[in-house]
Amino acid sequence: MRRISPKIGIILAAVVMFALTAAPPARAVRLASAEPGAGAYFEITDVTGERFVVKLTDPAKIQHARDLVSGTTTSEPHLIGRLIPRPVPYNPRWGYHYNPDTVGFFDMAIEVCDATIPYVEEHLDEAGGAFLPGYIWCPWSSRVIREVSG
Template identity: 35%
Template sequence: MRARMTAILSALATTVAMAVSGTPAVAAPATEYVAKLRVGGGSNTEFFRIHLVDANDITAAFASLNNQSNQFPNGLIVRTGPEYNIGYSWHLDPNDVEFVDFSIEVCDGLPSDVESGTLTSDRYCPWSARVVKMTPLP
């Protein structure tokens, strides 16, 4: 019991000393991100954002960002507001999105196709999408 109390007090003293010295604490890695994706090319280039909450999706998005993967998102379209997909009236459900190697053509297209209703599928899977930015959420 005494050894345990000594260990606790030592840890507390170290924590206080670090706080007083101004040494910044190491932040825990973010568990949620917003990924900004580029779709299309040339004059048909558009961007959209997805909220990522799954560790596998976050890893896949970083692989896309670092040109280590050609996977693209496939997610359920939610038409009740932009969430983090600013500029659009829709977003992908963060709990129903994944990065995939291939998908059916009916869900491919530009973000503006989803916005206008031209893309009629309940899923969005832009084959040319590549992650261009990852922003951690607090």
């Protein structure tokens, strides 16, 4: 039975993470100026002090990030989403980025998806398996610090 338990734990964690990244109900307020597919870029940091740029495409999530930056809200300050293990022009320092269509915000999450920005980079070849199952990343100490140009 001991051999089955860790597998069940990983599967359960993956199911929970997929459920957390499902699209939330639409917020009543939408950004009138945001075009479909248009994006906004935000710099995040974590407990290490490293910085990472995230692209958001959903108008409600863009507004939530702006509200976090301005201090209008403190709700759901941390980011969660699915990683893509390759660099992008707007975040050239790192060998990975969030899939913009999967990024969301949370207050609390399970430990299996928590890792710091540099730790993910150092262990990127292990991501998607036991480390960050399903490429879901939710750095617990993440916080949006400013909006940046793309």
